[in-house]
Amino acid sequence: MARGRRPTEEVREDVLAAAGALLLREGMAGFTIERVAAESGASKVTIYKLWPSKGALALEGYFRTVEPVLAFPDTGDLARDLAEQLHAFVRLLTDTPAGPVVRGLIAEAQRDPVLLAAYLERYSGPRRRLAVDRIEAGRRAGQVRADVDAESVVDQLWGACYHRLLVPDQPLDGTFADQLLGNVLRGITPR
Template sequence: MSSGDLGRDTDNPRRPGATPAGPGPTLPDAVRRGRGRRPAQQVRTDILDAAGRLLLAEGMAAFTIERVAAIAGTSKMTIYKWWPSKGALALEGYASKVDDMLAVPDTGDIEADLTTQLLTYVRLLRDTPAGRVVAELIGEAQTDPELVKAFRRVYADPRRAVGRAALQTAQRRGQVRADVNLDTLMEQLWGACLYRLMARADLLTDDFARDLVRNVMGGVRCDRS
């Protein structure tokens, strides 16, 4: 992409050699484009929105670059400028839809805050299409190395940063022991939810989330006997 392309939508369906986006999807509705070219950042935002909506509506089986392009009102060529594979786009589209839901609150009580966050996470995995999508993305990652990289960069690392910040604050407040390995602690909490999603989704309950936080905090809090 040239420097002149960065500030505008580089798609032009009439341009010779452009890859057609394919038939329009039934779900969700395609973006309605006005006259003129969209800024590149708006195109990217529209693509992520289309990817996230399609993924949560129909899952990975129905997720194709062609359908995302049709919904976003862009071309496959433009999508491949930013995402190297279908899986990488799907993962970033998913993250764009769920990130705000997975923030860790700060009430001053780390056990209560972790319980609130884990309940939100468990309900997202159990009660919405997001759980199926996560399972499908994990499966897709086994044969898509670009998706593995994207999972770490777009989803796992940012989620770890949020969790680590909350736990470091709890350490400074004297609620979590200073010698606790926070990476291991995060794996015990959120990793357990993913394991149960994949192995025993029927047991991914609210009580499981509450018990998980209670059990883990019983081993790491400063005031344990």
């Protein structure tokens, strides 16, 4: 079969694209290796050779697919760039099946240490790094105080959104994103 001779990297990209699209269209409930195989044109055997489990493939496909949506702009204005990215992130979680997918992945990871390690290494860790890098660039531009720990800011912007996703006492929306940014940029005490 001609298909078998395609370079592995090309097959890998096709499978990830198909996996991510399927996941965001139907959520984990509709996500099977069979369907990814059918939609990517790769064989199930090939897919099982490249990924250790369905969860690992789903995670990587998800990461690959949402990556462009969650890119960090750098216009030189930290407040504006954080706002743009945080609003895109909230829309992804609320307007697409990404919300239920991420809820399911984080829940499953509490019981499955292998999935948790993969989630940290392949998804949350690299995404934190992009945010920390943007905040550090802001610090170099004089927009963030020298004593601020950038990692903790990540938990107060994106982490706070994950908290509302998982424990929905209050709405996760654009208003919330703006409140988070206002609190952390200006502080809540009188200036």
